[in-house]
Amino acid sequence: MPVYSMTGYATAHGPADEPTPDRPAPLGPTALLGVEMRAVNGRFLDLTLRLAEELRAAEPALRERVAAHVRRGKVELRAWVERRSDAGVRAPSQAELQQLLRVQEQVQAWLPQARALSVADVLQLVQRAPAPGGDYTAALLSLTERVLQDFNAARAREGQRLAAMLRERLHGLRTLAAQAEPLVPQAVAQQRERFVQRFTEAVGLTPVDASVLQERALAEATAYAVRIDVAEELSRLDSHLSEIDALLERGGEVGKRLDFLIQELHREANTLGSKATSLELTRIALDMKVLIEQMREQVQNLE
Structure with a gap:
């Protein structure tokens, strides 16, 4: 199933007079129907119909048709009747x-x-005289169905482009996580060694048993090493990346779920940055935030 963007546009024109048993086909079109749909992103389905007066009878059916194809977004549908000055001759019924x-x-x-x-x-x-049975509902619904197909095709193309951009950012985040992973034990060991060294230097300045200070130093160093260890954050980040990849592969209505996962990615990147004890880890955390923010902007447009 494709991933749909909430942004799309489509329009079409068609004859307003559909032949029926009581109303034969005209010898030339007396009027044309026009339908136009456009949409931008939105949290829920916000549908606005702008219909010509003679088309208002079709409003409930139009809302039902659009809701069957579109789940989210701010959608505007316009429909009008174009009277032809050079209209052909309508065959009398x-x-x-x-x-x-x-x-x-x-x-x-x-x-x-x-x-x-x-x-x-x-x-x-x-x-x-007005055409008998001047109800354009059937013709309007038929034309709207055609517009909806073009509209969804446009949204699918845009969704495919957005999904490709997201997958590119996913690859970038995985590359950064792979760069950070070997730095974690190294940073923990360096901080632990530095902590013990400072406590050892303090032994010469404090009239306290050295074994007591050394035991305290090791305990403090271990606790500090636990606080700056970001292995858990990297593990959760990898899990979120895999879930995003699976959602994009599955397709359908994934926008809200992706938005939540992007928030989780941002939280992990923030924690990684706050725990960073080296310039390299700090740089990686900042680069991750840039990619995640780019993903957040794109996800806002997915249904």
């Missing part, structure tokens, strides 16, 4: 012809000298 015949018979009953309607008269009257 059987109901219209029967109605005109009845009217003609009534007129001739009162005015026997009135002439019968010609073909030109019939077509002129039909074109002036």
Whole structure:
């Protein structure tokens, strides 16, 4: 399943008059429907419909269709009717012809000298009258379905691009973690040795039993070594990276879960930086924060 971006755009036009048994297809399009969808990121589905007055009857069905395809994002759907000044001739339906015949018979009953309607008269009257069954819901829903397919295809392409960027950042974080891992025991040993050395120097300045000070120094050095050991943070960071990779591979609605994992990555990188006792570990922690922040910005656009 692809990963979808919450950012997308699609538009399409189609005939407003769909043929039905009571309404034959026009000889030329009398009107065109237009549908446009655009979306940006959002925490939930925020759907705004901007419909022409004659299309408002379709609003509940439109909301249902869009909600079936889109889960999150600030979505705007516009639909309108374009009247054609060069519209072709609409073929009259059987109901219209029967109605005109009845009217003609009534007129001739009162005015026997009135002439019968010609073909030109019939077509002129039909074109002036609104099309029977002027409900554009079926045509609008059909066109909207087409727009939704294009819209989701655009979101999938953008989601694929974002996923590729995230995987690139994941690789960078794993590289930094691999650089930090061998530095951890080395930093712990150096700090432990430095701690013991300082306590040893203090022995000559303090009239206390040296064995007592040495035992205290070892205990303090061990406790300090535990505090600056970042092996646990690196292990959790690797676990979060693997989970992000699995989510991107699975696809679907992963945005909220990824957002949570990015927060966890940031927490581990912060802890790594606060525990760093060397310039190299500090640099690695800062580089991790830069990559994580870049990932956070991209994740905000995923559904």
